Amino acid sequence: MDKLIEKIQFYYDTILQNAPAFLIGLVVLLVGFSIANFGKKFTQNKIKSKVKNTLSGLFIAQIISGIIKTITIVIFLDFIGFQGITSKILAGAGILTFVIGFAFKDIGENFLAGIILAFKSPFKENDLIESEKVIGYVKELRIRETIIKTTDGKDVFVPNSQILKSPLINYTIDGFLRNEFMLGLDYSSDLSNAIQVIIESVSKTDGVLLGAKKPTVVIDEFAASTINLKVLFWLDTFKSSSKSYHLAIRTQVMKNVLDALTENEFSLPYNIIEVKQYKG
Incomplete structure (x- = not known):
């Protein structure tokens, strides 16, 4: 306990003796952090104009900013008279790296993973x-x-x-995103005709892709009260990455299918539950 108090007193006296240097050191610290923040933004803007993946530019800018801030802190400590601390930090860098690497292995793992993701894209x-x-x-x-x-x-x-x-x-690396939904038809329905009506209705909806990515309808299961069909269709995500855009097309597709089936007098029944009571 006495040694701890002596160390605190030593640091306090050191700060008092180097008050002018301490104030200058604070200025150095503020300037250094300002340069780090400016360098981060500058690097982002420069890299964004040269690479396709802006995330890589942001990641590199963060690393550069972190290095500048670390150097600034070391200079600040040295400037205010704590040369012993900076010397010990530099001298014990290897041991410190090992200890930190072991204690914070998850942080190090995520950092390395971030580097790989930034460049692998x-x-x-x-x-x-x-x-x-x-x-x-x-x-x-x-x-x-x-x-x-x-x-x-x-x-x-x-x-x-x-x-x-x-x-x-x-889902958007090649510009294609598939949507799907289920609907149930009565067992007496003409499935071939129903599937044709559904495909035509989906195909006429703006935003739905045709050709090699044309809409498809498949029988999914024979449920208790309905024959369940799965309707699949594709969207072009290069037109918009907005979820609301995708949902608007999906909503319109489902509405058009419902209108077309109703117009062609197809029945979309609810699940029917039969309850029987037996007298004991």
Whole structure:
């Protein structure tokens, strides 16, 4: 306890003796952090104009900013008279790296994963991706995590190592996104005619792709009261990455299908539950 008090007293006396240098050191600290922030923005803007994936530029800018801030802190400590501390930091860098690497291995793992993601570029900003059941749009790649805006508006911070080690689904990398929905028809329905009506209705909806990505209808199951059909169609995500855009087309498709089936007198019944009572 006495040694701790002596060290505190030593640092206090050192600060008093070097008061002018301490004030100058604060100025150096503020200037250094300002340069780091400016350098971060400058690097982002320069790299954005030269690379396709803006997330890589942001990640590199964060690393450069972190290095400048670290150097600034070391200079500040040296400037105010704590040369012993900076010397020990530099001398013990190897041991410190080992200890930190062991204690914070998850942070180091996420950092390395971030570097790989930044240069491998499996996704870009605003791409719709899925990782470990988290589905959303990529907003930012940070040193430790990737920020994903889910389709219901939540901001999810996913560790970079999780994205790297788990299966990653990118729904927008090739510009195609498939939508689907289910509907049930009465067992007495003419399925061939119904499928034809559905396909024609979906195909006429603006935003739905045709040709090789034309709409498809398949029989999914024979339920208790209905024959369930699965309707599948494709959208061009290069036109818009907005979830509201995709949902608007999906809504219009479902409305058109319902109108077409009703117009052609097809029945879409509810599930029927038969309750029997037996007298004991």
